[in-house]
Amino acid sequence: xxEAIGLRERxxxxxxxxxxxxxxxxxxxxxFDQVSVAEIADxxxxxxxxxxxxxxxxxxLVLAPMEEHIGDVARVVRDRVSGESAxxxxxxxxxxxxxRRDPSVGMSxxxxxxxxxxxxxxxxxxxxxxxxxxARTDELLVDALVGEGEDRAVARVVAAQLIGTRNALIAxxxxxxxxxxxxxxxxxxxxxxxxxxxxxxxxxxxDFATRP
Numbered sequence: 001x002x003e004a005i006g007l008r009e010r011x012x013x014x015x016x017x018x019x020x021x022x023x024x025x026x027x028x029x030x031x032f033d034q035v036s037v038a039e040i041a042d043x044x045x046x047x048x049x050x051x052x053x054x055x056x057x058x059x060x061l062v063l064a065p066m067e068e069h070i071g072d073v074a075r076v077v078r079d080r081v082s083g084e085s086a087x088x089x090x091x092x093x094x095x096x097x098x099x100r101r102d103p104s105v106g107m108s109x110x111x112x113x114x115x116x117x118x119x120x121x122x123x124x125x126x127x128x129x130x131x132x133x134x135a136r137t138d139e140l141l142v143d144a145l146v147g148e149g150e151d152r153a154v155a156r157v158v159a160a161q162l163i164g165t166r167n168a169l170i171a172x173x174x175x176x177x178x179x180x181x182x183x184x185x186x187x188x189x190x191x192x193x194x195x196x197x198x199x200x201x202x203x204x205x206x207d208f209a210t211r212p
Contacts, residue, residue: 024115069104074140091198106173109183
């Protein structure tokens with residue numbers, strides 16, 4: 001029974017990946033608005049109903065990988081070890097994600113990941129929804145901090161700094177990937193930049209950019 005369940009799950013994962021790959025290819029070739037769900041189904045050799053069994057809409061199909069990571073930052077803060085600060089927990093998680101070339105921190109140069117990134121940046125409706133995901137990520141982190149006894153107003157200030165830093169690091173990784181560099185080529189620089197960014201968070205801006 002365990003093996004049967006495992007096989008079904010593997011087939012689901014394979015179907016999901018195939019749908020994502022074919023949709024990305026079609027969107028890249030013709031544009032998001034010019035491709036129908038039926039065409040994606042045909043390309044992936046499944047029924048239109050199968051597509052909707054996995055995704056509620058075309059937008060969901062594109063943004064599903066991003067949506068899976070909405071709660072990552074809040075989870076890191078909630079699950080950090082005793083004695084570890086929120087900044088230290090985020091640093092640890094981010095550096096580990098770079099090491100494993102995780103697309104959630106902008107470290108995947110697979111054709112599908114790059115295709116989705118380009119598509120989101122070029123499609124206003126998708127970009128708007130992606131920004132809504134960022135806002136939701138922020139709210140979840142605020143809730144996590146409030147759950148530990150922080151004042152909500154202070155939690156918002158802290159969350160803005162944590163999320164802003166993380167998003168800036170990811171944006172730089174995306175910029176370099178879209179410029180044609182590989183994830184392996186930018187990894188060491190990404191580690192250095194992340195280290196400096198989290199150092200600034202941890203120690204405060206202080207005398208940073210003091211005018212001589």
